[in-house]
Amino acid sequence: MSTGNMNLTLKIWRQKNNKTKGNLVDYKVSEISPDMSFLEMFDVLNEDLISKGDEPIVFDHDCREGICGACSMFINGRPHGPKEGITTCQLHMRSFKDGDTIVVEPWRASAFPVIKDLTVDRTAFDRIIASGGFISVNTGNAQDANALPIPKVQADSAFEAAACIGCGACVATCKNASAMLFVSAKVSQLAQLPQGQPERYRRVQSMVAQMDAEGFGNCTNTGACEAECPKGISLENIARMNRDFYSAKFVSEEDI
Amino acid sequence: MAGFGNAFSSSIGKKLIMGITGLFLISFLVVHCFLNSLIFLNDGGLTFNIGAHFMATNWLIRSMEIVLFAGLLAHIVQGFRLWAQNNAARPVKYAVNNGAANSKWYSRSMGLLGTLLLIFLIVHISKFWVTSRFTGIPTVDANGHEDLFAVMVETFKNPWLVALYVFSMGSLAYHLLHGFASAFQTLGWNHKKYTPIIKGLGFWYSIIISVLFAAMPLAMHFGLIK
Numbered sequence: 113m114s115t116g117n118m119n120l121t122l123k124i125w126r127q128k129n130n131k132t133k134g135n136l137v138d139y140k141v142s143e144i145s146p147d148m149s150f151l152e153m154f155d156v157l158n159e160d161l162i163s164k165g166d167e168p169i170v171f172d173h174d175c176r177e178g179i180c181g182a183c184s185m186f187i188n189g190r191p192h193g194p195k196e197g198i199t200t201c202q203l204h205m206r207s208f209k210d211g212d213t214i215v216v217e218p219w220r221a222s223a224f225p226v227i228k229d230l231t232v233d234r235t236a237f238d239r240i241i242a243s244g245g246f247i248s249v250n251t252g253n254a255q256d257a258n259a260l261p262i263p264k265v266q267a268d269s270a271f272e273a274a275a276c277i278g279c280g281a282c283v284a285t286c287k288n289a290s291a292m293l294f295v296s297a298k299v300s301q302l303a304q305l306p307q308g309q310p311e312r313y314r315r316v317q318s319m320v321a322q323m324d325a326e327g328f329g330n331c332t333n334t335g336a337c338e339a340e341c342p343k344g345i346s347l348e349n350i351a352r353m354n355r356d357f358y359s360a361k362f363v364s365e366e367d368i
Numbered sequence: 369m370a371g372f373g374n375a376f377s378s379s380i381g382k383k384l385i386m387g388i389t390g391l392f393l394i395s396f397l398v399v400h401c402f403l404n405s406l407i408f409l410n411d412g413g414l415t416f417n418i419g420a421h422f423m424a425t426n427w428l429i430r431s432m433e434i435v436l437f438a439g440l441l442a443h444i445v446q447g448f449r450l451w452a453q454n455n456a457a458r459p460v461k462y463a464v465n466n467g468a469a470n471s472k473w474y475s476r477s478m479g480l481l482g483t484l485l486l487i488f489l490i491v492h493i494s495k496f497w498v499t500s501r502f503t504g505i506p507t508v509d510a511n512g513h514e515d516l517f518a519v520m521v522e523t524f525k526n527p528w529l530v531a532l533y534v535f536s537m538g539s540l541a542y543h544l545l546h547g548f549a550s551a552f553q554t555l556g557w558n559h560k561k562y563t564p565i566i567k568g569l570g571f572w573y574s575i576i577i578s579v580l581f582a583a584m585p586l587a588m589h590f591g592l593i594k
């Protein structure tokens with residue numbers, strides 16, 4: 113990798129584990145290429161720390177191509193940093209200036225406890241999915257694609273909801289640490305398709321109940337989640353989930 | 369509530385209560401603002417006092433007054449509960465949080481704005497509602513109606529109260545600016561055709577109501593309305 117000319121001061125959250133208190137620690141990195149991704153800059157810093165005999169900074173990362181949602185970093189007060197519609201791995205150092213000070217913190221929510229440094233436990237999302245974010249079908253050969261006609265507009269809308277990668281940026285940026293955008297995307301991707309209908313009203317009740325049990329906050333419609341979502345999930349999904357929830361609670365006779 | 373499970377205690381249910389009571393209070397403000405705007409007729413408060421007399425004596429209005437206080441109380445209690453829960457959902461705060469990058473400051477400050485309005489309401493209710501319902505309005509006007517207009521003129525001689533009223537109407541404007549459209553979103557009314565209309569209505573509603581209300585103490589204090 114070509115060496116560059118950026119020198120930066122980093123203030124990074126270091127925390128040993130869930131039991132201890134963390135704090136911001138200052139680090140200097142030099143000769144950073146503007147073409148590096150933010151995570152590659154972290155790799156350089158960690159190599160440096162390891163060579164000095166210090167403990168490297170623990171952070172989540174996986175695909176590094178913007179589709180897995182693992183790289184959870186709260187950079188200068190915004191999830192995934194200053195650019196819109198991307199995850200941290202797609203953020204490049206050219207988005208910063210030489211001499212900048214960058215503050216990096218983990219997602220902060222009681223439902224996302226810190227495991228170590230910048231890595232948080234997001235299994236609360238998995239438990240919400242397990243509570244109802246699925247359809248029950250018998251296995252066998254796939255049906256003919258045209259057996260169930262679905263209007264294009266509806267298919268597109270379901271697909272847009274399905275673009276959610278479960279990164280947790282919505283929770284991280286919400287002033288209430290609410291998970292409504294995530295849960296509504298997972299409800300909406302199925303609620304708009306015929307395959308999702310049999311369990312539609314059970315699903316929304318179960319998933320909302322699990323979301324509340326995990327200790328996420330209550331939505332106050334600030335819209336911060338939609339603005340920060342790397343996949344552009346819309347607030348329309350939250351309204352749809354609210355409608356489905358009211359239908360389930362006040363119209364359907366089955367209470368979950 | 370039996371049979372409805374966690375419909376009202378769930379996070380969505382709690383917001384439903386905020387939305388419905390909020391819209392109810394919004395509808396109340398229309399009536400309140402319209403009747404008070406009768407002072408702008410500048411007829412020494414004669415027409416305004418007729419309106420005030422009707423509001424004080426009509427049985428339907430008096431019954432709705434109980435519903436209004438219940439709705440207001442529910443909105444306040446639920447608001448504080450939501451604020452406490454939302455605060456607890458993030459026990460460790462961010463060292464740096466650039467909220468301005470993704471949302472309006474007033475949408476993130478509904479609890480603060482609501483608390484300012486509560487302080488205002490305590491002063492406002494003790495000045496006018498308690499006077500008209502309990503301690504009694506001292507004088508009558510030319511029509512023989514209780515002269516609530518005279519109470520207003522007297523109250524707004526105090527510049528500190530005028531300042532409090534004008535500042536509070538600023539808080540009200542921002543509270544409504546978020547609250548109006550937010551209530552519809554909570555009710556699930558997000559629609560490509562209607563949402564832009566709701567947002568436009570909410571904007572103008574917030575501005576018009578707040579400016580009219582703020583103009584009343586100012587106009588009286590500076591002697592434009594006598």
